[in-house]
Amino acid sequence: MAPAKLLLVDDDETIRLTLGIILRKHGFNVTVAATVTEALKHISSEAFDVLLSDLHMPGAGDGLTVVSAMRHANPKAVTILLSSFPHMDAAAQAILLQTDEILVKPMDVTMLVEAIKQRLAAGPTRARLVESVAAILERSSDSTINDWYELVEKEETLMAIPMTFQQRSGHLPQVIRDLVLRLRSSKSLGSKELFSAAATEHGTVRRKQGYSAAMMVEESRILQVSVFNTLQKNLANIDFSVVLIGVMTIADEVDSQLSQAMKSYLAESIVDALPA
Incomplete structure (x- = not known):
């Protein structure tokens, strides 16, 4: 069985390097992107099984932009957002309508890998109609x-x-x-x-x-x-x-x-x- 293709999106170079290595050791085929624009280019040209993206990105767009693009291009992909804010109020509900799961940073690497595998096994929460x-x-x-x-x-x-x-x-x-x-x-x-x-x-x-x-x-x-x-x-x-x-x-x-x-x-x- 081919390894699951995962797109890792984070503006922090250290996270991209270290988390990318760890995920590859756990059997994932990892592609990394440092910006929303770079992530959108990958999404438009490749098929992925998992999206793991930081919610808060500098420049134009954020993690939701990447999630929305993935939903549109590949609705079967599992989408997971990483956030540094543990307490999100009304915004969390809107975010959850777009993505399958929100994980709070920093997170134990073993728990993160297990969360990705569990979500991948379960598949997307539900099909969503993405509209312009x-x-x-x-x-x-x-x-x-x-x-x-x-x-x-x-x-x-x-x-x-x-x-x-x-x-x-x-x-x-x-x-x-x-x-x-x-x-x-x-x-x-x-x-x-x-x-x-x-x-x-x-x-x-x-x-x-x-x-x-x-x-x-x-x-x-x-x-x-x-x-x-x-x-x-x-x-x-x-x-x-x-x-x-x-x-x-x-x-x-x-x-x-x-x-x-x-x-x-x-x-x-x-x-x-x-x-x-």
Whole structure:
């Protein structure tokens, strides 16, 4: 039987050297990586049976990024994180949704090897559906809109203008479709905005409905909160290897749409100010 292939990820050179030697002596075929980027390259080009990664890594990404990438590329692999913090609160629950086990450093080497073998024998805790940020937003469109509406209802300034649910939220399905399209495109952050007819129309409509500029901004802020709430509720499925760029893209696109809406809002204001 071929030795189990194990990817060891740790920025500490001493740990990589010593633990790598020990694991090889216990029959593992060990590949080491010093950074998240290096680990991702190995994951994309090789198949592994076990991932053993430090949770806290310097630079872009961390152990969760590596775990998420491994889940996506090789869902049958066992994933184990090493952490220096023995007491983790709410974050631990989110982490456990992504990885099979968390072990606390420093740990007796014999116990570590035994823990790896036991987890390898048991296999991954359960199959997980790993999704992109775009896929999560696409399937959660209705719940995101409902969450947005509940938050809007708590804002007295926005509710001062009476509207039906459709009048208040009718623009959001297209906004979310635009967000999904942007997330799936290769458009870089901060580049020239994609034209959105829906955003332009929204600005004109809100002006006619009596919204102030401050109300437009507040409505947009609540949208970002609702979108991020949706991602928070889907931590068990989210692909952590791309979540940061996804969140930044969402913020960029929502601001872009607000900018376009405000342009049409101001244009409508000028028209309103003209003599009849």
